[in-house]
Amino acid sequence: MAPSDLPDDAWRAGAPARPVLALRGVSKSFGAVRALVGVDLEVHAHEVLAIVGDNGAGKSTLVEILSGAQVPDAGHVEVDGEEVTFTSPGAARAQGIATVFQELALCENLDVVENLFLGNELERGPLLDEVTMERRAWEVLGQLAVRVPSVRVPVGALSGGQRQAVAVARSLLGEPRVVILDEPTAALGVMQTAEVLNLVERLRERGLAVILISQSLADVHAVADRIAVLRLGRTNGLFSASTTTYEDLFAAVTGVRTGHHRPADGDPPTASHDASGGWAR
Amino acid sequence: MSSSTPMVGQSFIHRVRSGELGFLPIVGALLVIWAVFGLLNHTFLSSDNLVNLTLQSAASGIIALGIVLTLMIGQIDLSVGAVSGLGSAVVSVTVMRAGLPLWLAIAAALVVGVMIGAAYGLLFTRLGLPSFVFTLAGLLVVLGIQLRVLGSTGTVNLPYESWLVRFCQQMFLSPWLSYLLVAVVVIGYAASLVVTRERRLRVDLPADRWASIALRVGVLTLVAVVATTYLNTNRGVPYMFALFLALVAGTDVVLRRTRWGRAVRAVGGNLESARRAGLPVRGVVVSVFVACSTFAVIGGVLSAGRLASAYQGTGGTDASLTAIAAAVIGGVSLYGGRGSAWSALLGILVLQSISNGLTLMNMGASATYTVTGIVLAVAVIIDELSRRARGARGASRA
Numbered sequence: 001m002a003p004s005d006l007p008d009d010a011w012r013a014g015a016p017a018r019p020v021l022a023l024r025g026v027s028k029s030f031g032a033v034r035a036l037v038g039v040d041l042e043v044h045a046h047e048v049l050a051i052v053g054d055n056g057a058g059k060s061t062l063v064e065i066l067s068g069a070q071v072p073d074a075g076h077v078e079v080d081g082e083e084v085t086f087t088s089p090g091a092a093r094a095q096g097i098a099t100v101f102q103e104l105a106l107c108e109n110l111d112v113v114e115n116l117f118l119g120n121e122l123e124r125g126p127l128l129d130e131v132t133m134e135r136r137a138w139e140v141l142g143q144l145a146v147r148v149p150s151v152r153v154p155v156g157a158l159s160g161g162q163r164q165a166v167a168v169a170r171s172l173l174g175e176p177r178v179v180i181l182d183e184p185t186a187a188l189g190v191m192q193t194a195e196v197l198n199l200v201e202r203l204r205e206r207g208l209a210v211i212l213i214s215q216s217l218a219d220v221h222a223v224a225d226r227i228a229v230l231r232l233g234r235t236n237g238l239f240s241a242s243t244t245t246y247e248d249l250f251a252a253v254t255g256v257r258t259g260h261h262r263p264a265d266g267d268p269p270t271a272s273h274d275a276s277g278g279w280a281r
Numbered sequence: 282m283s284s285s286t287p288m289v290g291q292s293f294i295h296r297v298r299s300g301e302l303g304f305l306p307i308v309g310a311l312l313v314i315w316a317v318f319g320l321l322n323h324t325f326l327s328s329d330n331l332v333n334l335t336l337q338s339a340a341s342g343i344i345a346l347g348i349v350l351t352l353m354i355g356q357i358d359l360s361v362g363a364v365s366g367l368g369s370a371v372v373s374v375t376v377m378r379a380g381l382p383l384w385l386a387i388a389a390a391l392v393v394g395v396m397i398g399a400a401y402g403l404l405f406t407r408l409g410l411p412s413f414v415f416t417l418a419g420l421l422v423v424l425g426i427q428l429r430v431l432g433s434t435g436t437v438n439l440p441y442e443s444w445l446v447r448f449c450q451q452m453f454l455s456p457w458l459s460y461l462l463v464a465v466v467v468i469g470y471a472a473s474l475v476v477t478r479e480r481r482l483r484v485d486l487p488a489d490r491w492a493s494i495a496l497r498v499g500v501l502t503l504v505a506v507v508a509t510t511y512l513n514t515n516r517g518v519p520y521m522f523a524l525f526l527a528l529v530a531g532t533d534v535v536l537r538r539t540r541w542g543r544a545v546r547a548v549g550g551n552l553e554s555a556r557r558a559g560l561p562v563r564g565v566v567v568s569v570f571v572a573c574s575t576f577a578v579i580g581g582v583l584s585a586g587r588l589a590s591a592y593q594g595t596g597g598t599d600a601s602l603t604a605i606a607a608a609v610i611g612g613v614s615l616y617g618g619r620g621s622a623w624s625a626l627l628g629i630l631v632l633q634s635i636s637n638g639l640t641l642m643n644m645g646a647s648a649t650y651t652v653t654g655i656v657l658a659v660a661v662i663i664d665e666l667s668r669r670a671r672g673a674r675g676a677s678r679a
Contacts, residue, residue, distance in 0.1 A: 130477075
């Protein structure tokens with residue numbers, strides 16, 4: 001699947017872009033717990049949509065629904081404007097939606113190439129085609145400007161930021177259109193967080209739609225085009241990163257309303273307008 | 282880049298620091314053991330005794346090969362000795378009491394091995410039981426079946442003219458055949474290195490230097506030619522040992538260069554990650570237990586051939602412990618995901634050299650058990666220290 005150029009061209013022509021991936025009125029409950037209530041979201045190509053929220057705000061459930069691990073009770077998921085039902089993570093991947101989970105799902109004893117192609121190895125006759133896999137590994141890491149000492153070192157010997165990069169690179173081998181990053185900077189130091197945020201920007205440059213799930217308002221503010229705030233399972237505001245202050249976000253996340261809070265949830269035209277503002281910066 | 286041909290000294294220090302020791306400790310240990318026994322006893326390094334050593338190593342080495350596979354997925358099979366004993370009993374009884382042809386008897390024993398391994402695999406994948414518990418239970422059950430199969434006399438002899446007995450006792454590669462095989466292996470190895478080098482250069486990947494290729498091919502040639510020539514001054518290379526080498530080399534290729542092998546190492550490294558990557562984890566685990574039991578049966582059949590009989594003591598706990606110790610001494614990590622098929626060869630050579638050497642010096646079982654235990658302890662300590670070195674390195678960079 002090639003990354004779709006359509007939304008990009010549409011944006012250049014000044015027309016409102018069609019979202020690559022959208023949630024429409026999605027609700028999900030676990031027993032008596034209402035994890036998500038009527039959530040609307042959309043993400044376009046060339047855009048980083050951040051989703052922030054406190055613990056228990058419903059971020060994990062949202063990731064599971066987007067990645068196909070859970071099916072919503074109400075509402076639906078749309079890909080390119082068409083309603084879809086993901087019954088498994090494989091189904092979501094087939095639609096071009098790649099998720100990099102917080103637990104990176106890497107094998108520390110395997111080297112970078114082995115991890116990148118794990119489960120999707122290239123073969124040459126009955127044996128693995130190490131040469132082609134290594135070549136493609138360098139290519140995909142190069143596109144992300146990821147620096148590793150060698151693609152033949154075990155992943156266990158890499159830093160946290162490098163591991164995150166390997167996990168992201170692995171998701172890119174499936175040529176997705178949407179990449180969902182679940183708390184990619186949660187366990188990282190300052191330098192490595194900066195590396196990962198660079199990585200996110202490079203994904204956007206490649207024309208991908210990126211959904212960044214995070215608890216760090218600073219990270220989100222640095223890299224996102226639009227920011228959706230989840231609070232107690234509901235969308236509690238949709239902000240354009242360029243025009244929103246840290247205080248606004250903090251208020252929306254915590255529910256302590258201080259500054260000029262500007263709710264815009266469930267308002268797609270505003271959303272795409274905000275998004276183009278984000279690109280222009 | 283750094284992985285192909287850096288300065289030898291730097292690469293060595295780097296590997297020691299990072300806990301990637303490879304075969305260095307075990308090869309060093311083997312050379313020290315041979316030197317010590319060679320000095321203490323004049324017959325130890327004689328070609329006659331080294332031919333004996335290869336004959337003693339083959340059957341338990343093949344059992345150890347199965348243990349290498351189970352350790353690679355982070356599991357263990359304690360019952361391999363009993364399974365090998367059952368394999369030898371099934372072959373002997375099927376041939377001698379039921380009067381069926383030998384090939385059919387061997388096939389029957391292999392089927393028994395496959396069934397035992399499949400049962401273990403299902404217990405692990407369906408119920409999630411720890412493998413050391415259900416293989417311990419399996420050890421007792423299989424031991425009971427072995428005694429039942431052998432019957433009241435407890436011993437079944439195989440005739441010396443049986444081809445299994447001849448294969449295991451009297452058949453040696455003729456000199457020209459042994460050198461032909463060495464030539465095939467060396468040329469094949471060299472060709473694979475050159476082809477890989479050319480393919481890598483064609484796509485602008487760093488490739489081995491000619492000096493590095495020449496060095497590796499040269500070392501292999503030297504070791505193979507010297508060993509073959511020396512064994513040929515006596516009886517030669519036993520067929521049974523050649524079979525063992527072929528199984529080790531084949532398993533090595535499968536582990537390193539096939540999807541199944543990669544899946545095995547992934548499951549041993551991180552089962553949950555392997556599952557998330559979409560690997561058929563259950564199938565991999567079952568197939569590993571099946572392969573382990575099957576190797577154990579092959580080892581048992583060869584033991585029956587070498588002893589020309591199957592009796593109640595064939596296999597047993599000693600065989601299990603030897604096989605497990607050999608795999609660990611050979612450098613397979615107890616923590617899963619790290620190791621090589623060649624560990625089975627190197628580990629069993631160390632163990633059998635110790636046992637053989639001490640026997641030559643008229644030191645009995647007590648010394649053998651003690652020394653073997655100490656060597657095993659050292660191997661486990663090296664494994665643990667390597668793991669910590671890797672962990673510390675990963676953590677300090679994280």
